[in-house]
Amino acid sequence: MINIKRYDTPDLKKNEEEIANTLRNSKIPNSELLKNLGLFINPGALGRILFANFLYEKIISYQGIIAEFGSRYGQNLNLFSSLRGIYEPYNRLRKIVGFDTFQGFVDVDKKDQNNKLGDYSVPENYYSELENILTKQEKFSPLSHLKKFELIKGDVSQTLPKYLKKNPHTIFAICYFDLDVYIPTKNVLSIIKNRLSKGTILVFDELNDEDMPGETEAFLEEINVNSISIRRFNPSARTSYCIWGE
């Protein structure tokens, strides 16, 4: 059973369930379904898509890769990949790298009060399904013969050092933190710090959130909060971002 706290009412949950069923059983032919996905998107989901666009526009003139720490079903990875196709189709260096266990939380600290091991897991073999989807999606943009995304499976506290050893040239343009919990968030923040340039964007999904306090605790221990602004993009309600050096 997936333990994800909801903030809506039973009525809205039912509404969402019904729209999701309509999408699964839609009579819209496949040739037109993907072009009409906007029909099924609600304001919360749209806000997150707008946020991805907002972030991407900010990094176009900056060097570096986009990394998402905690990518789960991979929506952000595909959004960033599509945005690269739109805004900078020939930037082969703008790699998009997703880190996830694909098994949910593997290390929950006592600071992570409301979470338990295995929360946010995905269906079996989802990693392969995501690899397949991202490969197909990449074909819609130029330079599709060059693979420009990577999925790194495993505990990011261990996989990130290995990734950086294998890719010592790595500089980050966006680090998207959505691990939710204390230990990996703290470890990643400490590892990436010397690869951020002035202008790199750090994104956080759960800062200042009483339900996921571990992310904020990790942030406060690793970043001097007095020296950086924690900003919000209004259409995306819970997310925050910081621009390194500002």
Ligand SMILES: C[S@@+](CC[C@H](N)C(=O)[O-])C[C@H]1O[C@@H](n2cnc3c(N)ncnc32)[C@H](O)[C@@H]1O
């Ligand atoms: C809230 S979900 C991410 C949602 C995703 N970013 C999105 O926007 O749809 C949190 C993810 O963090 C991953 N995660 C948590 N701890 C991890 C760790 N130590 N190493 C790698 N991934 C981890 C979980 O497996 C889970 O998929």
